[in-house]
Amino acid sequence: MSTIFGIPAPALYGQILIGLINGSFYAMLSLGLAVIFGLLRVINFAHGAQYMLGAFAAYLLLTYAGIGYWPSLFLAPLLVGAVAIVIERFMLRRLYGLDPLYGLLLTFGLALIFEGAFRHWFGAAGKPYAPPAQLTGAMNLGFMFMPIYRGWVVVASLFVCIGTWLLIEKTRLGAYLRAATENATLVQAFGVNVPLLLTLTYGLGAALAALAGVLAAPIYQVSPLMGTNLIIIVFAVVVVGGMGSILGAIVTGYVLGVLEGLTKVFYPEASSIVIFVIMAIVLLVRPAGLFGREE
Amino acid sequence: MAVGTQYLAEQQPKLSTTSLVLGAIAIAALIAAPFFFYPVFLMSILCFALFACAFNLLIGYVGLLSFGHAAFFGGAAYYTAHAVKVWGLEPLTGILFGAAGAAAMGLIIGFIAIRRQGIYFAMITLALSQMFAFICLQVPFTHGEDGIQGVPRGHLLGIIDLNQPLSMYYVTLAIFLFGVFAVWRIVNSPFGNILKAIRENERRAVSLGYRVDRYKLGAFVMSAALAGLAGGTKAIVFQFATLTDVQWQMSGEVILMTLLGGIGTMIGPIVGAGLVIALQNYLASSQFPVTVLIGIIFVICVLLFRRGIVGEILELMKRKPKGNV
Numbered sequence: 001m002s003t004i005f006g007i008p009a010p011a012l013y014g015q016i017l018i019g020l021i022n023g024s025f026y027a028m029l030s031l032g033l034a035v036i037f038g039l040l041r042v043i044n045f046a047h048g049a050q051y052m053l054g055a056f057a058a059y060l061l062l063t064y065a066g067i068g069y070w071p072s073l074f075l076a077p078l079l080v081g082a083v084a085i086v087i088e089r090f091m092l093r094r095l096y097g098l099d100p101l102y103g104l105l106l107t108f109g110l111a112l113i114f115e116g117a118f119r120h121w122f123g124a125a126g127k128p129y130a131p132p133a134q135l136t137g138a139m140n141l142g143f144m145f146m147p148i149y150r151g152w153v154v155v156a157s158l159f160v161c162i163g164t165w166l167l168i169e170k171t172r173l174g175a176y177l178r179a180a181t182e183n184a185t186l187v188q189a190f191g192v193n194v195p196l197l198l199t200l201t202y203g204l205g206a207a208l209a210a211l212a213g214v215l216a217a218p219i220y221q222v223s224p225l226m227g228t229n230l231i232i233i234v235f236a237v238v239v240v241g242g243m244g245s246i247l248g249a250i251v252t253g254y255v256l257g258v259l260e261g262l263t264k265v266f267y268p269e270a271s272s273i274v275i276f277v278i279m280a281i282v283l284l285v286r287p288a289g290l291f292g293r294e295e
Numbered sequence: 296m297a298v299g300t301q302y303l304a305e306q307q308p309k310l311s312t313t314s315l316v317l318g319a320i321a322i323a324a325l326i327a328a329p330f331f332f333y334p335v336f337l338m339s340i341l342c343f344a345l346f347a348c349a350f351n352l353l354i355g356y357v358g359l360l361s362f363g364h365a366a367f368f369g370g371a372a373y374y375t376a377h378a379v380k381v382w383g384l385e386p387l388t389g390i391l392f393g394a395a396g397a398a399a400m401g402l403i404i405g406f407i408a409i410r411r412q413g414i415y416f417a418m419i420t421l422a423l424s425q426m427f428a429f430i431c432l433q434v435p436f437t438h439g440e441d442g443i444q445g446v447p448r449g450h451l452l453g454i455i456d457l458n459q460p461l462s463m464y465y466v467t468l469a470i471f472l473f474g475v476f477a478v479w480r481i482v483n484s485p486f487g488n489i490l491k492a493i494r495e496n497e498r499r500a501v502s503l504g505y506r507v508d509r510y511k512l513g514a515f516v517m518s519a520a521l522a523g524l525a526g527g528t529k530a531i532v533f534q535f536a537t538l539t540d541v542q543w544q545m546s547g548e549v550i551l552m553t554l555l556g557g558i559g560t561m562i563g564p565i566v567g568a569g570l571v572i573a574l575q576n577y578l579a580s581s582q583f584p585v586t587v588l589i590g591i592i593f594v595i596c597v598l599l600f601r602r603g604i605v606g607e608i609l610e611l612m613k614r615k616p617k618g619n620v
Contacts, residue, residue, distance in 0.1 A: 109592075
């Protein structure tokens, strides 16, 4: 058996793959956070809860309506996005112009409500969710065996990230969005419906989180607590990357995921804190984050 | 614009006669309270009220929202519990050791976190405290999921037996009063005025020649030490220290207590802590999930009364004379 730095190669590749998968979720979630923050100036603490809601929506659709994985991939983000739009219209909207900390506190409260309610109804234990039949089994890559579903998650997340990036950088809607981020009043003066844009952005961000949740359901178990523990790590990812750039958020997500996977191989005790340590170092060296600009 | 901005006008540099009388009545009530209520319940309120006051020192007077204060509260509980149980330290020395440990952590976490402001500061403190929670789960002295249990209350200074509920209560009350007085003294000192200046307009404070980062770090360490004082006391009162106290939910709870009572008011956090603990106590026997209720109170506070209960009352009192003129 071949070894790399004294570690058996399959173990190393395996952990890199796990790191890539975790990184996929870090990237998708920090992307959503960055999009929402860019326009609304709100740190969406409920992002983790929306991710959890996405996974639960898929689970509930399957259990009670017999709707499988593929339709859920579209339905769950739609449902969660709709809930988010209601939240934006009736709650978040009242906080624009105030200190952004209030947005954080409001969404924190919402996260507690969702999480507490689902824990009350479904208990804290995780629920298994089987991957779709087309994506079960494993593939021989020559140097390792890869479960097909895991490969699919990495590919799908790349598509989602690139798609969102294209939407924001290359379309007319994205141009409005970027313009409104720079100067909302001026964009409104040009006849663009900025309040609607804000609502849609929050809905889109939440839908992204829900989509990540559906993708995560077959890998991690569906549990009420799956979101909040993840979102704290994603916060650290966002601090490392800086929220100025969408691409920065994506790249940082994948890189930190892989670094975390590598830590599991070389120094497993530190694997749960490595991202926070990196965050502390980045703050000491480059306070604005790797891709951020000082505000 | 800082969260506490709109409350500046409410702070009074000196104690008026009214507040002195009210304070005396409140202290008398606290002294009499254990004859009417269950002492452990009261001590729990006192510990959390001090914790909330320590937290308020930062959000209310420097405008920094720390989302990681559980690290100082729960960390100090671990240090005190370990010092008293394993090293056999006298309880008060143990509590002070816990507070000193929290202050040291405050120095490290504060040094990193004050490099960013506002929303980033909140995210960084949250992440660092989560890191501390992971460390607590892994290092041997905290005993992982079990926590440190069976911490002896011992004899205060070798004389007063803290196993007597009443003596434990009065010691807790004394620590609480000391902590609140310390916060009041800090806020109404020249140092506190500079903190408020930083909250109002950081750039102007810089241009006036103040080393803003040092003041922020100083306030952060003091806040951490006082939170640690509360956490260490809690470890002696309840005779255990567990992971619950270092987790992000605890940081959220102390934010809620302060927000509900009134950010930037002296007694708001105390009122908020009393209400939240009483609610949790009341709900513990019912089926209703506490987390959901805490979330709902959060949403209502943020949407409807951002000044908190005490803040809104002060605002009403301020408005009345204006209406007559």
